[in-house]
Amino acid sequence: MSYIKEKFKAKADELNTEVKDLLKNHGTKKIDEGVTLAQAYQGMRGVTGLVTETSLLDANEGIRFRGYSIPELREQLPKAVNGAEPLPEGLFYLMLIGELPTEADVQNISSVLGRRSHVPNHVFDAIEALPISAHPMTMFTVAVMALQTESLFAKAYADGMNKKDYWSYMYEDSLNLIARLPRVAAYIYRRKYKNGEHIQPDGMLDWAGNFAHMLGYEDEGFKELMRLYMVIHADHEGGNVSAHTTHLVGSALSDAYLSFAAGMNGLAGPLHGLANQEVIKWILSMREELGGGVPTKDQIAAYVKKTLSEGKVVPGYGHAVLRKTDPRFTAQMEFAKNHIPDDELVKIVWSVYETVPPILQDLGKVKNPWPNVDAHSGALLLHYGLVEYEFYTVLFGVSRALGVLASLCWDRALGLSLERPKSVTSEWMKLFVEGK
Numbered sequence: 001m002s003y004i005k006e007k008f009k010a011k012a013d014e015l016n017t018e019v020k021d022l023l024k025n026h027g028t029k030k031i032d033e034g035v036t037l038a039q040a041y042q043g044m045r046g047v048t049g050l051v052t053e054t055s056l057l058d059a060n061e062g063i064r065f066r067g068y069s070i071p072e073l074r075e076q077l078p079k080a081v082n083g084a085e086p087l088p089e090g091l092f093y094l095m096l097i098g099e100l101p102t103e104a105d106v107q108n109i110s111s112v113l114g115r116r117s118h119v120p121n122h123v124f125d126a127i128e129a130l131p132i133s134a135h136p137m138t139m140f141t142v143a144v145m146a147l148q149t150e151s152l153f154a155k156a157y158a159d160g161m162n163k164k165d166y167w168s169y170m171y172e173d174s175l176n177l178i179a180r181l182p183r184v185a186a187y188i189y190r191r192k193y194k195n196g197e198h199i200q201p202d203g204m205l206d207w208a209g210n211f212a213h214m215l216g217y218e219d220e221g222f223k224e225l226m227r228l229y230m231v232i233h234a235d236h237e238g239g240n241v242s243a244h245t246t247h248l249v250g251s252a253l254s255d256a257y258l259s260f261a262a263g264m265n266g267l268a269g270p271l272h273g274l275a276n277q278e279v280i281k282w283i284l285s286m287r288e289e290l291g292g293g294v295p296t297k298d299q300i301a302a303y304v305k306k307t308l309s310e311g312k313v314v315p316g317y318g319h320a321v322l323r324k325t326d327p328r329f330t331a332q333m334e335f336a337k338n339h340i341p342d343d344e345l346v347k348i349v350w351s352v353y354e355t356v357p358p359i360l361q362d363l364g365k366v367k368n369p370w371p372n373v374d375a376h377s378g379a380l381l382l383h384y385g386l387v388e389y390e391f392y393t394v395l396f397g398v399s400r401a402l403g404v405l406a407s408l409c410w411d412r413a414l415g416l417s418l419e420r421p422k423s424v425t426s427e428w429m430k431l432f433v434e435g436k
């Protein structure tokens with residue numbers, strides 16, 4: 001067993017004991033004010049009913065990964081040689097182990113991922129079987145499903161594995177899947193947009209740097225952007241659609257491939273990860289409609305109002321939990337200020353940031369008028385030449401694997417139960433409010 005895996009097991013044993021004590025001594029305590037009728041209808045917003053070890057979201061402060069904020073991670077996680085952004089391998093270690101990694105820990109994960117990155121041919125065949133017009137997220141989930149043939153967890157379960165060993169096979173599947181995703185995603189990109197001219201991996205590069213290389217981008221600035229992008233999109237506690245779905249499906253003891261593919265189908269929704277593409281599509285349409293250049297704030301305001309009057313949402317704004325500007329937006333803004341301050345689209349993103357919140361606020365119903373992670377990313381990617389915005393959610397998906405798969409390891413290590421909340425009918429609700 002590798003020392004990181006052993007360390008994970010030790011951590012899991014420790015926390016298991018603590019959780020058992022918690023359940024034994026405080027299991028009947030209300031952790032919330034109780035669930036209201038409205039919460040049952042409105043996406044369970046505000047209901048605390050999940051355990052996710054990897055990160056915790058504060059409505060005003062934003063995400064913390066094992067207690068570390070994004071600015072802290074950008075300072076403290078190991079970086080690539082001559083790089084300034086954190087390596088995502090280090091974030092994965094942090095989410096899995098709960099401690100900041102050393103340079104050696106990060107190198108260890110990088111080389112393990114490199115060694116395990118081989119993708120069997122039938123996965124590429126499955127992608128090729130889809131029409132070129134298929135959305136990249138469809139190709140992505142199909143490829144993950146095709147990879148499921150490689151699940152060690154599923155094989156071990158079929159062979160009668162002891163439940164004590166679930167975590168170990170989930171760990172192996174998770175690392176194998178994370179290792180393979182950049183190759184799969186790059187294959188989809190090169191197939192759909194670059195005439196199928198594929199690029200072989202470079203074993204000397206880190207996970208995100210190699211991903212950038214296989215996509216076809218050698219610019220150091222783009223590699224740095226990929227490292228940052230892969231870190232900030234990795235996890236956002238457990239209740240968001242992709243994390244919750246992965247956890248839910250995993251609770252049926254579906255393996256990492258099945259669970260992650262399910263989560264990715266949720267990420268592909270426009271209110272969740274597809275917003276990554278929707279923002280830039282919206283900005284480009286606005287620019288085109290206004291005849292090019294950087295629009296004035298009045299022009300942006302008029303376009304926002306038009307969008308709202310057509311019964312559409314303003315993509316990249318609002319959040320189910322956050323109530324302030326998303327620190328993931330701010331991190332990207334800082335990246336842009338350092339690397340590409342004069343980019344025209346970036347300037348538009350910043351102008352939109354100054355214009356949208358008061359308009360949404362005036363609607364009186366939007367709980368969070370501030371930008372989320374998706375409001376900025378497209379302008380950065382476009383600057384470096386990744387103009388095919390339908391692909392952006394795949395990037396989000398590759399990153400999200402780090403968080404949801406580290407969580408899945410914990411789910412099995414803690415022996416978390418099959419998720420099965422109670423549902424009622426509206427008839428039941430009516431009788432309930434009538435006191436019957």
Ligand code: AMX
Nearest residue numbers: 271272275313314315316317318319320365366367368372
């Ligand atoms: N533009 C227009 N209207 C918005 C809005 C926005 N950006 N954000 C919220 N609203 C509206 C809602 O549609 C809802 O209207 P309704 O009562 O007529 O149905 C009302 O305001 C109240 O919604 P809320 O409680 O503030 O938000 P929510 O928790 O229900 O939904 C979210 C959160 C993210 C789905 C929503 O803000 C939204 O649709 N934003 C735009 C899409 C987006 O950027 N999604 C990405 C989120 C981050 C991510 O997962 N990657």
